[in-house]
Amino acid sequence: MSHARRLLPLTIVTTVLVVVWVVVSVAVAPTDQTEGIRQRLTYLHPAFAILTLASFVAGAVFGWKHLSSDRPLDDLKAYVAVHLGQVFCAISLITGAIWGKAAWGAWWDWGEPVLVTFLIIFLLYATYQPMRFAIEDPERQARTASVFAVAAGFFAPVCFGVVRMTTNVLHPQPLNDPGSNLPGSAGLAFGLSVLAIGALLVTLWHLELVHKSTRIRLRALQRRVEGEDAVPPVARSSSPVTL
Amino acid sequence: MSARADVRTVLALEWRRERRAPQVLPTMLLFSVGAFVLYRFGLQDGSIDGPLAAGVLLVTTLLAALLGIGRLWTAEQDEGQLDAYRLTPASPAALVLAKALALWTFLLALHAVALPLFAFLLLSSAPGAGELAQVVLVLVLVDLGIAAVGAVVGAIAAAARSRELLVPLLGVPLTIPAIAIASEAIGPLLRADPGVVDGRWWLALALYDLVFLLVGWAVSEGIVED
Numbered sequence: 001m002s003h004a005r006r007l008l009p010l011t012i013v014t015t016v017l018v019v020v021w022v023v024v025s026v027a028v029a030p031t032d033q034t035e036g037i038r039q040r041l042t043y044l045h046p047a048f049a050i051l052t053l054a055s056f057v058a059g060a061v062f063g064w065k066h067l068s069s070d071r072p073l074d075d076l077k078a079y080v081a082v083h084l085g086q087v088f089c090a091i092s093l094i095t096g097a098i099w100g101k102a103a104w105g106a107w108w109d110w111g112e113p114v115l116v117t118f119l120i121i122f123l124l125y126a127t128y129q130p131m132r133f134a135i136e137d138p139e140r141q142a143r144t145a146s147v148f149a150v151a152a153g154f155f156a157p158v159c160f161g162v163v164r165m166t167t168n169v170l171h172p173q174p175l176n177d178p179g180s181n182l183p184g185s186a187g188l189a190f191g192l193s194v195l196a197i198g199a200l201l202v203t204l205w206h207l208e209l210v211h212k213s214t215r216i217r218l219r220a221l222q223r224r225v226e227g228e229d230a231v232p233p234v235a236r237s238s239s240p241v242t243l
Numbered sequence: 244m245s246a247r248a249d250v251r252t253v254l255a256l257e258w259r260r261e262r263r264a265p266q267v268l269p270t271m272l273l274f275s276v277g278a279f280v281l282y283r284f285g286l287q288d289g290s291i292d293g294p295l296a297a298g299v300l301l302v303t304t305l306l307a308a309l310l311g312i313g314r315l316w317t318a319e320q321d322e323g324q325l326d327a328y329r330l331t332p333a334s335p336a337a338l339v340l341a342k343a344l345a346l347w348t349f350l351l352a353l354h355a356v357a358l359p360l361f362a363f364l365l366l367s368s369a370p371g372a373g374e375l376a377q378v379v380l381v382l383v384l385v386d387l388g389i390a391a392v393g394a395v396v397g398a399i400a401a402a403a404r405s406r407e408l409l410v411p412l413l414g415v416p417l418t419i420p421a422i423a424i425a426s427e428a429i430g431p432l433l434r435a436d437p438g439v440v441d442g443r444w445w446l447a448l449a450l451y452d453l454v455f456l457l458v459g460w461a462v463s464e465g466i467v468e469d
Contacts, residue, residue, distance in 0.1 A: 144399050
């Protein structure tokens, strides 16, 4: 299986990138004179936030492919992308709160559109599993989940577009604000963070995909050997592995 | 039949169903009026204006719309009308668009009654004709956005067991941008000294509507397909 074959080279590349990213972020990039050590969260938090959105958009693309092709593997790909997006989204919220506490003196600011938007997106995607869970027929579950993945995948960038139009109070926009470009090794550390966490996302996506598809194939083989009744569908679970 | 005729037929069917056994409109209307009265008590008989008034009007609209969204695909799922639709040569996109238009027209009908009631019960000062026309235009756009999202959300929820739980769970986050933009647009119009609506809010609302109408079109096969 091509995804399984890609796993080893991906793991090696990801390990190298993560090591280089950590070394550059911790040892090479200079400590900011005004913000101090907390500025180093710039090499962690924004990358997770960017890749969260990338993961949700990938979920929408696979969901769209599933709706057009009806291949169960595309549904599984969308499921894994959304699942990892949820994990990355939670990490973004936690690292963002830590940064907020250090920079603004508050874990959370309800008046800050970027934070609230991210929370809205997190809450929306938090309904993905309960939604799947509520549909019993596997094919229907997969199709409805793909509809959700496409709609929510469109929603996330639109939501951020709307937020960009509103007045930004506190949250910095490191990619947009004039004069906020990170200089030299700091810029390198930021770029590496996106690259390394992006590679981590792709590797984890492959790992989970291979694990789940192997389990599905194993169950199918078990059914052929031991009979249909020997391996009943896993009840009350929202993952495609229930098949 | 052309796609336009299909949409018109399904839309007429929705309205005929509503006329024969009124469910969605009376529910939404009673809920809205009840909420306005509740606000009247909750705000201790205080009359409101500006962003607070915009928020009250729009959030009440959204919550009323959720009731309508929950009923939008009921007949298709419970009475097997989706199977009947699949037997016709009409396109899935026509059905989803007709559902969105049906909800849109329900919301417009709701606002025709609820907006004067809102002004009577809660607004501190009645808006002028120019401001009122702009408020109505914003409501037309925000209703279209809610309807476009509602058609997709209603279809997703209808496929599930816990339909009533899923509609607000999915519908509220998806409509927050539309409510936020509309609030920015309506807020200045409902102030005692009315302001001017920034042009970008019109554009943003129109874009939101367009995006979710396109999403509805894009996923219509997945919704209607067996």
